[in-house]
Amino acid sequence: MSDKIDLYGADWCPDCHRSRELLDSLSIEYNYFDIDSSDELKNKMLQISGGKNVIPTIVLTDGQILQEPSNPELLKALNLNPEEYKQDKAEKEIRDLVIVGAGPAALSAAVYTTRERIDTVILEKGVIGGMAAVTDLIDNYPGFEEGISGLDLSDKLEKQAERFGAKVEFNEVTGLKLNPNKTKEISLVDGSKLVARSVLIATGSDYKKVGVPGEAEYVSKGVHYCATCDGAFYRDKNIAVIGGGNSAIQETIFLTRFASHIDLIVRSSVKASDVLVEKINEFVAQGKITIHLTTVPLSFNGDGKMINSISLENTVSHEKKTMPIDGIFVFVGLNPNTKFLQGTNVKLDNRGFVEVDSNLETAIEGVFAAGDVRSGSTMQIASAVGEGATAALKIREYLEK
Amino acid sequence: MLKGVTIFTTNTCAYCQMVKKYLNIKGVSYEEVNLDENPHRRSEAMEISGALTVPVTVVTKKDDTREIIVGYNLSKLAPALV
Numbered sequence: 001m002s003d004k005i006d007l008y009g010a011d012w013c014p015d016c017h018r019s020r021e022l023l024d025s026l027s028i029e030y031n032y033f034d035i036d037s038s039d040e041l042k043n044k045m046l047q048i049s050g051g052k053n054v055i056p057t058i059v060l061t062d063g064q065i066l067q068e069p070s071n072p073e074l075l076k077a078l079n080l081n082p083e084e085y086k087q088d089k090a091e092k093e094i095r096d097l098v099i100v101g102a103g104p105a106a107l108s109a110a111v112y113t114t115r116e117r118i119d120t121v122i123l124e125k126g127v128i129g130g131m132a133a134v135t136d137l138i139d140n141y142p143g144f145e146e147g148i149s150g151l152d153l154s155d156k157l158e159k160q161a162e163r164f165g166a167k168v169e170f171n172e173v174t175g176l177k178l179n180p181n182k183t184k185e186i187s188l189v190d191g192s193k194l195v196a197r198s199v200l201i202a203t204g205s206d207y208k209k210v211g212v213p214g215e216a217e218y219v220s221k222g223v224h225y226c227a228t229c230d231g232a233f234y235r236d237k238n239i240a241v242i243g244g245g246n247s248a249i250q251e252t253i254f255l256t257r258f259a260s261h262i263d264l265i266v267r268s269s270v271k272a273s274d275v276l277v278e279k280i281n282e283f284v285a286q287g288k289i290t291i292h293l294t295t296v297p298l299s300f301n302g303d304g305k306m307i308n309s310i311s312l313e314n315t316v317s318h319e320k321k322t323m324p325i326d327g328i329f330v331f332v333g334l335n336p337n338t339k340f341l342q343g344t345n346v347k348l349d350n351r352g353f354v355e356v357d358s359n360l361e362t363a364i365e366g367v368f369a370a371g372d373v374r375s376g377s378t379m380q381i382a383s384a385v386g387e388g389a390t391a392a393l394k395i396r397e398y399l400e401k
Numbered sequence: 402m403l404k405g406v407t408i409f410t411t412n413t414c415a416y417c418q419m420v421k422k423y424l425n426i427k428g429v430s431y432e433e434v435n436l437d438e439n440p441h442r443r444s445e446a447m448e449i450s451g452a453l454t455v456p457v458t459v460v461t462k463k464d465d466t467r468e469i470i471v472g473y474n475l476s477k478l479a480p481a482l483v
């Protein structure tokens with residue numbers, strides 16, 4: 001028996017903060033041991049936990065040892081009724097900030113908010129790093145003189161945010177509602193709900209489909225939207241790329257690593273930066289890429305299992321043809337991820353992007369938006385990261401009000 | 402209970418990293434078949450999944466039944482691991 005609870009934890013550990021907040025809110029005294037402060041404390045923790053590197057490790061006054069307990073588990077061990085606690089804690093369960101998405105805009109914002117100890121929840125339905133994570137090479141993000149792979153940049157962003165205690169939860173947001181007391185209720189796909197004082201929408205965008213017969217039927221079976229994911233299956237094969245913007249050209253260049261020949265199908269003309277156009281022209285000169293201007297796909301055809309040809313039409317001459325092909329990569333633009341905002345008071349523009357004021361605040365007070373999802377955004381990682389930082393600072397101001 | 406987990410991956414695939422991250426969080430050990438390093442196993446991944454994509458996660462249960470998860474799909478991966 002000892003007279004005080006011992007809590008072994010670390011400043012970067014969100015579950016430790018949660019347990020400490022719970023004890024604080026109950027005015028229960030405890031000794032806090034930061035295991036990062038000395039090897040001796042770390043070893044002591046390992047001794048208590050039976051060699052397990054788990055924090056928080058909590059030793060109660062009666063000698064009970066709890067490892068990473070949930071709040072109800074900790075309450076139960078303290079002989080308190082979690083149900084009663086839940087009711088009078090309803091007020092406290094309100095989080096400061098929920099960030100929807102974990103792309104560059106979100107992670108940048110999280111670096112700022114978690115560093116300032118703003119209680120932050122990040123929710124991600126897909127990949128940490130967002131669109132940036134699935135991009136092959138990022139050549140224009142400041143600070144990396146040789147460029148950096150999308151995967152590496154995402155990893156760095158994530159680790160930096162984690163260093164200050166940010167933690168990404170894997171969940172999809174399906175709804176947002178303003179409560180009469182101005183808090184926001186966030187609905188999740190698993191049926192649960194969160195309540196927060198402020199929300200940052202950083203949900204970016206998703207690939208658009210071309211909408212021709214065969215496209216949906218052959219997804220991943222010859223029809224692809226992610227070159228870094230699926231390009232490797234097309235070593236020494238003939239493929240077609242649909243699109244003529246920056247992303248399409250960049251991904252076509254990446255795919256030359258694998259494919260023996262690429263037919264680039266462009267609806268009107270190539271609309272990409274000079275650097276990319278120069279690069280692609282080199283491949284055209286080598287005979288590795290053929291560009292088909294003013295051409296649109298009519299259908300993607302296959303044998304029931306895999307794609308084997310593509311039908312095209314020239315929009316000027318109206319000439320139609322069908323070419324044998326092993327695979328098709330589609331990069332025809334992006335749709336904003338704002339379905340969950342339909343029917344809310346958040347204003348969307350006619351393409352579905354979120355409208356904000358100069359503080360990046362939406363039509364709902366305390367709900368902000370940053371990055372590709374914002375109406376008028378420049379669709380660049382550097383911009384998304386900048387907007388994430390701006391939003392975080394504006395959110396801090398809002399929370400201080 | 403699980404007998405084993407195998408993931409087919411490539412070097413550049415972000416969704417593969419997410420599957421690995423998830424398995425690590427859950428403390429599930431796995432064998433990784435990197436198709437950039439083992440191109441001869443590409444057809445194996447295609448046969449198992451019926452698709453030309455990674456990640457492909459193969460979960461083998463105690464009774465030797467297999468569950469195949471194509472892509473990064475937590476709603477299928479999570480229940481397959483129990």
Ligand SMILES: Cc1cc2nc3c(=O)[nH]c(=O)nc-3n(C[C@H](O)[C@H](O)[C@H](O)COP(=O)(O)OP(=O)(O)OC[C@H]3O[C@@H](n4cnc5c(N)ncnc54)[C@H](O)[C@@H]3O)c2cc1C
Pocket residue numbers: 100101102103104105106123124125126127128129130131132135137138139140141171172173174202203204205247248250251337340370371372373378379380381382384
């Ligand atoms: C092929 C390609 C190449 C590119 N190349 C470059 C380049 O070279 N340089 C450059 O600067 N930019 C480039 N970009 C653009 C860049 O990727 C984006 O500008 C950037 O990723 C935007 O960041 P974001 O955080 O706003 O959104 P995103 O990166 O799109 O992240 C949004 C995240 O939110 C998640 N999400 C969406 N809805 C929900 C929901 N309801 N619940 C939970 N989570 C949700 C998504 O899964 C995603 O992870 C490229 C884009 C593409 C497609």
